[in-house]
Amino acid sequence: MSSGNGHTTMKDVARLAGVSPATVSLALGNDPRVNIKTRKLVREAADKLRYIPNEIGRSLRSQKTETIALVIPHTSQHVFSHPYFAKLLEGITEVLNENGYNLLLSTTAEENDEQSAYEKVLRNRRADGVIVSSASLFDRNFLRLVDSGFPVVYLGPWTNNDIYTVERDDVMGAFSATDHLLKLGRRKIVHFTGPLNHQVGRDRLEGYRLAHQQNQVPVNEELVIEKDLSVNAGYEGVTELLDRQIPFDALFAGNDLMAIGAMKQLLERGIKVPEQISVVGFDDIDMASMFHPTLTTVHQPMKQTGILAAQKLLGVLNGREDIEKKTVLQTKLMIRESCGG
Amino acid sequence: MSSGNGHTTMKDVARLAGVSPATVSLALGNDPRVNIKTRKLVREAADKLRYIPNEIGRSLRSQKTETIALVIPHTSQHVFSHPYFAKLLEGITEVLNENGYNLLLSTTAEENDEQSAYEKVLRNRRADGVIVSSASLFDRNFLRLVDSGFPVVYLGPWTNNDIYTVERDDVMGAFSATDHLLKLGRRKIVHFTGPLNHQVGRDRLEGYRLAHQQNQVPVNEELVIEKDLSVNAGYEGVTELLDRQIPFDALFAGNDLMAIGAMKQLLERGIKVPEQISVVGFDDIDMASMFHPTLTTVHQPMKQTGILAAQKLLGVLNGREDIEKKTVLQTKLMIRESCGG
DNA sequence: TTAATAAATTAAATCGATTTAAAAGGTGAT
DNA sequence: ATCACCTTTTAAATCGATTTAATTTATTAA
Numbered sequence: 001m002s003s004g005n006g007h008t009t010m011k012d013v014a015r016l017a018g019v020s021p022a023t024v025s026l027a028l029g030n031d032p033r034v035n036i037k038t039r040k041l042v043r044e045a046a047d048k049l050r051y052i053p054n055e056i057g058r059s060l061r062s063q064k065t066e067t068i069a070l071v072i073p074h075t076s077q078h079v080f081s082h083p084y085f086a087k088l089l090e091g092i093t094e095v096l097n098e099n100g101y102n103l104l105l106s107t108t109a110e111e112n113d114e115q116s117a118y119e120k121v122l123r124n125r126r127a128d129g130v131i132v133s134s135a136s137l138f139d140r141n142f143l144r145l146v147d148s149g150f151p152v153v154y155l156g157p158w159t160n161n162d163i164y165t166v167e168r169d170d171v172m173g174a175f176s177a178t179d180h181l182l183k184l185g186r187r188k189i190v191h192f193t194g195p196l197n198h199q200v201g202r203d204r205l206e207g208y209r210l211a212h213q214q215n216q217v218p219v220n221e222e223l224v225i226e227k228d229l230s231v232n233a234g235y236e237g238v239t240e241l242l243d244r245q246i247p248f249d250a251l252f253a254g255n256d257l258m259a260i261g262a263m264k265q266l267l268e269r270g271i272k273v274p275e276q277i278s279v280v281g282f283d284d285i286d287m288a289s290m291f292h293p294t295l296t297t298v299h300q301p302m303k304q305t306g307i308l309a310a311q312k313l314l315g316v317l318n319g320r321e322d323i324e325k326k327t328v329l330q331t332k333l334m335i336r337e338s339c340g341g
Numbered sequence: 342m343s344s345g346n347g348h349t350t351m352k353d354v355a356r357l358a359g360v361s362p363a364t365v366s367l368a369l370g371n372d373p374r375v376n377i378k379t380r381k382l383v384r385e386a387a388d389k390l391r392y393i394p395n396e397i398g399r400s401l402r403s404q405k406t407e408t409i410a411l412v413i414p415h416t417s418q419h420v421f422s423h424p425y426f427a428k429l430l431e432g433i434t435e436v437l438n439e440n441g442y443n444l445l446l447s448t449t450a451e452e453n454d455e456q457s458a459y460e461k462v463l464r465n466r467r468a469d470g471v472i473v474s475s476a477s478l479f480d481r482n483f484l485r486l487v488d489s490g491f492p493v494v495y496l497g498p499w500t501n502n503d504i505y506t507v508e509r510d511d512v513m514g515a516f517s518a519t520d521h522l523l524k525l526g527r528r529k530i531v532h533f534t535g536p537l538n539h540q541v542g543r544d545r546l547e548g549y550r551l552a553h554q555q556n557q558v559p560v561n562e563e564l565v566i567e568k569d570l571s572v573n574a575g576y577e578g579v580t581e582l583l584d585r586q587i588p589f590d591a592l593f594a595g596n597d598l599m600a601i602g603a604m605k606q607l608l609e610r611g612i613k614v615p616e617q618i619s620v621v622g623f624d625d626i627d628m629a630s631m632f633h634p635t636l637t638t639v640h641q642p643m644k645q646t647g648i649l650a651a652q653k654l655l656g657v658l659n660g661r662e663d664i665e666k667k668t669v670l671q672t673k674l675m676i677r678e679s680c681g682g
Numbered sequence: 683t684t685a686a687t688a689a690a691t692t693a694a695a696t697c698g699a700t701t702t703a704a705a706a707g708g709t710g711a712t
Numbered sequence: 713a714t715c716a717c718c719t720t721t722t723a724a725a726t727c728g729a730t731t732t733a734a735t736t737t738a739t740t741a742a
């Protein structure tokens with residue numbers, strides 16, 4: 001039933017149909033140059049043999065892989081556990097499935113130049129394009145990738161108009177959260193920022209400052225604390241604040257996980273949310289509304305980000321000219337119980 | 342600097358080094374047949390041109406892709422949002438990265454025969470092997486895949502010894518949870534099962550029954566309720582029980598998400614956990630200990646599952662003979678606050 | 683019937699690597 | 713100088729498809 005190692009190849013179909021491999025290729029591609037009767041003949045032979053084209057062979061010739069890579073730069077792998085990642089993946093796979101594309105998931109533990117996820121996947125030609133999840137600023141591997149002209153969609157803010165991006169208005173999101181707390185009369189608002197070597201963290205901090213400025217409330221720098229975006233960081237952040245007896249009446253956490261960790265510790269210390277401390281998060285993960293009190297948070301369209309990024313990349317790959325470089329998604333403050341008022 | 346479309350190919354290296362492509366291939370493979378001085382020469386030329394072999398060409402010839410696929414059968418894509426998936430992915434990518442393998446993520450929305458994730462990825466030859474996340478029983482596409490002899494590691498229980506599996510002792514896990522509740526004196530224990538067309542759901546139900554049997558407590562079939570494994574299912578499950586005024590004093594949820602949803606609804610109805618109702622979950626997701634009360638649950642080693650599955654598959658691909666067909670991971674009851682006692 | 687033209691098919695090159703078998707180059711013994 | 717043998721290099725086939733250019737077959741016009 002097959003030629004070589006046990007798989008049905010085009011040659012097998014050609015032999016059964018009594019035509020040449022070239023005809024098979026054209027016929028299956030429904031090329032009008034092939035007689036309609038021959039086309040039918042070939043299709044029947046292909047069906048009978050359950051022929052599925054070998055994508056590797058096809059890729060080599062066409063210089064296309066019908067695959068895109070999602071690159072997550074040198075990470076502690078915990079990203080996977082972040083709900084953002086799951087939703088992003090949902091969106092991406094939905095679009096890719098609709099368009100018959102495959103998804104290669106690429107991570108690198110080290111920042112190793114040679115073996116960086118960028119070098120590996122891209123120059124390998126294993127994917128036609130990449131979606132790059134927000135990298136730390138000034139990663140030179142990433143910059144090299146951009147320079148190389150390889151199709152990239154970057155998830156996050158980018159200063160100039162060189163590359164395709166899907167971003168959130170983090171400044172505005174953080175502004176709305178902080179502004180809401182200020183309007184509620186809170187004046188000592190702690191902000192747990194995410195890592196400040198990522199633009200996300202910087203932008204949210206900027207929004208926090210902006211809200212203070214507009215409400216003519218000075219920022220107490222002691223209340224701005226850099227943390228990583230984990231539950232634990234939130235938990236420990238509150239521990240430290242309480243132990244150091246720093247007074248505060250609200251917390252704007254860099255993301256929901258931190259907010260959840262913080263609320264946990266506040267609860268354990270017998271501090272009432274929102275009566276004593278108002279808490280606001282960022283992301284609006286599914287769990288946000290499962291806690292008691294339910295978490296007020298800045299909603300960001302995570303799945304939509306994945307959808308748009310994938311559509312954008314496919315658009316670029318298909319040579320469409322009408323693709324805008326920058327897509328900015330708006331956030332929305334979801335007011336629930338954790339901030340009171 | 343390059344031959345065709347802008348990428349450095351082996352021919353380019355050969356030209357620069359003044360040797361034939363064949364020599365380049367052998368030299369870079371460090372074949373002793375090539376003179377040591379030539380090898381050095383070639384390596385230098387390759388470095389100078391920043392040559393990276395085209396994996397597609399290599400794959401076509403070697404019939405290997407250095408890629409494995411994680412197949413998630415016809416799913417509502419919500420799987421991604423389940424913490425189990427994230428941890429699994431962590432484990433898998435860790436092993437793959439160590440071994441220079443790529444990961445292809447493959448899902449299918451439909452059960453469509455032709456386009457099933459199995460057909461697509463496997464017969465395409467885009468991956469050397471697959472890890473299949475627990476499928477619904479009797480999926481004929483899956484059975485066909487197994488028959489084809491394609492390297493497969495299946496995540497979940499399998500009746501015979503035909504295929505490589507990594508499984509949990511779900512029966513035992515569910516037993517320990519239920520037994521614990523019974524030992525606490527609970528007699529009307531609700532069980533929200535997961536979908537019963539999956540072996541997981543069946544096994545956990547079996548453990549639930551077994552515990553009753555051993556404790557000589559009859560099972561009230563009205564308390565066994567089939568639900569999907571979501572937060573919402575747990576929430577609504579409790580709503581229905583309360584609305585139908587079915588008395589119960591404990592709940593063993595098929596997973597933590599359901600338990601969390603259930604606790605949410607109990608809280609809203611003013612029913613105290615664990616004083617009035619004891620709750621136990623299954624999985625031990627990170628969030629389990631963030632709730633109040635903290636969730637008693639059956640721990641399963643999710644990341645370890647990924648690690649073992651990946652190691653097993655790579656072992657099979659490398660032709661190792663000492664790989665055991667079946668690996669069964671043990672669970673562990675984590676006693677926290679939600680069940681009292 | 684033959685020439686000109688159109689339609690259908692196929693041989694062969696190509697994509698980028700690997701690998702086998704053949705060729706070329708060296709060395710030492712006789 | 714010749715032969716045998718070993719080392720090194722390379723030509724050519726191969727993997728499985730696509731596509732161009734050439735060939736074969738069919739159709740129409742004269």
